[in-house]
Amino acid sequence: MNKSFKGINTICTHVGEVKDEQFKGAVSPIYMSSSYAFEDVDVKRYPRYFNTPNQEALSKKIAALEHAESALIFGSGMAAISHALMAFLKAGDHVLLQQTLYGGTYNFAVTQFEKYGIEYSFTEGWTVEDFEKKIKPNTKVIYIETPSNPLLTITDMEGVANLSKQHGLISMIDNTFASPVNQNPIDFGIDIVLHSATKYMGGHSDICAGAVVASKEHIHTIWESSICFGGSLSDQTVWLLERSLKTMGLRIKAQNENAQKMAEFLAYHQDVDAVYYPGLGSHPDHEIAKKQMNGFGGMLSFELKEGINASEFMKNLQLIKPSMSLAGVESTVLLPVLTSHSLMSTEDRAKQGIKDGLIRFSVGIEEVEDLITDIEQALAQLKSKKVLV
Structure with missing residues (x-):
């Protein structure tokens, strides 16, 4: 080639x-x-x-x-x-x-x-x-x-x-x-x-x-x-x-850009405890990622503040879809404990650092402003209903 x-x-x-x-x-x-x-x-x-x-x-x-x-x-x-x-x-x-x-x-x-x-x-x-x-x-x-x-x-x-x-x-x-x-x-x-x-x-x-x-x-x-x-x-x-x-290069370029923006938004959000994304300077392996990756990808994970119910949060989303898989043009979220890593024991998930409230976020090609609005309204609904735990 x-x-x-x-x-x-x-x-x-x-x-x-x-x-x-x-x-x-x-x-x-x-x-x-x-x-x-x-x-x-x-x-x-x-x-x-x-x-x-x-x-x-x-x-x-x-x-x-x-x-x-x-x-x-x-x-x-x-x-x-x-x-x-x-x-x-x-x-x-x-x-x-x-x-x-x-x-x-x-x-x-x-x-x-x-x-x-x-x-x-x-x-x-x-x-x-x-x-x-x-x-x-x-x-x-x-x-x-x-x-x-x-x-x-x-x-x-x-x-x-x-x-x-x-x-x-x-x-x-x-x-x-x-x-x-x-x-x-x-x-x-x-x-x-x-x-x-x-x-x-x-x-x-x-x-x-x-x-x-x-x-x-x-x-x-x-x-x-x-x-x-x-x-x-x-x-x-x-x-x-x-x-x-045929469109993979174009799709992933858009997803890379969106994921970086979403990771930065979540990293500074008052209701988020942790964000896992190699494109963030705070990621412990950021320098290695820079060396071997051409882009940081469309996937990230995050944990909401203790006391905020992750399942209820996902139910309140209107644009981002709770869904089993990842990497489609549409944005999706899931709880690994209930899906991708459900076959692992609680102890083995703990060894990997996978908490029950960890949310995996596959960022799509939508406008970032719409994704941010969706997350904000889902959190606002939880607070208004006081469904936090």
Whole structure:
């Protein structure tokens, strides 16, 4: 990929198109067939083999966005995560995971690895030293997430990548919160990049997908086991995802700007105790974020003052939607304790610093003034009704 003339929006729009050779249409045609010829063809195509025309084209686009050689597209973010991990782990191996993780990844580790005889450990923090202390002789994979879900902790990607290489380990990262627009881990030496493409890549809260991005060698290793597990994505959804990616750069630029303004607004609000956003100078990892991110993202979390009922606050919102997922063009909020991290025990959530009243805020593309007005009126309603606890 020649970055000197192919910027992010050009890649989003043009790389990985399926050319309409018959009618010369401006968008990729969709090939819905689940059965293709096997004689006298260059490629024996089958949806579960990740090589239909639309699957192949979309993989090229996502690989280009992450400055990588190759990619695979899956039916969900968890499919991408689980397929990648299981491709490099076997009985007797050890995987080292970051302490602050998406709840679904945490749940996968604690409920599945023991069944396969795979050892796992969580770090006590997210510095390079935290990882180094936990490496064992049988460690094979180091897994990180930065910015993390939901507390937006920042991990030094280059430091972890170098540590992995020193010990001959595979490094993996969940890059969902940042997206390829804001962060390209392969440029910092990370081996395998994972995405819930449901989120910023899809961007419209209407599809479910995942992606794995890496070298051709690593992708082939993942492919060899993934064709057995059956986590491929339907071509209709592949086509919708390719369409959505065309505007990803523009959407995320707007979300970055809005999130920065909302974080600054909340940081000085009398009813807010804490704000977690790497774009704030007060964030403990702000300098690392500046070094490795192109933008600070559209995600933030915050805690209301003690005594203010977070659930009632969300019920009073009129524009911002309480909703399960994130990264759509519309702004949404949720309580991780009831959703993304509900499968974790109270004790394990406490270890990560996830309080019951923590609100995760996915900032959309609306006017910031409207978002601020909505938050103010929701708080005002609580105070007028005296519903604070």
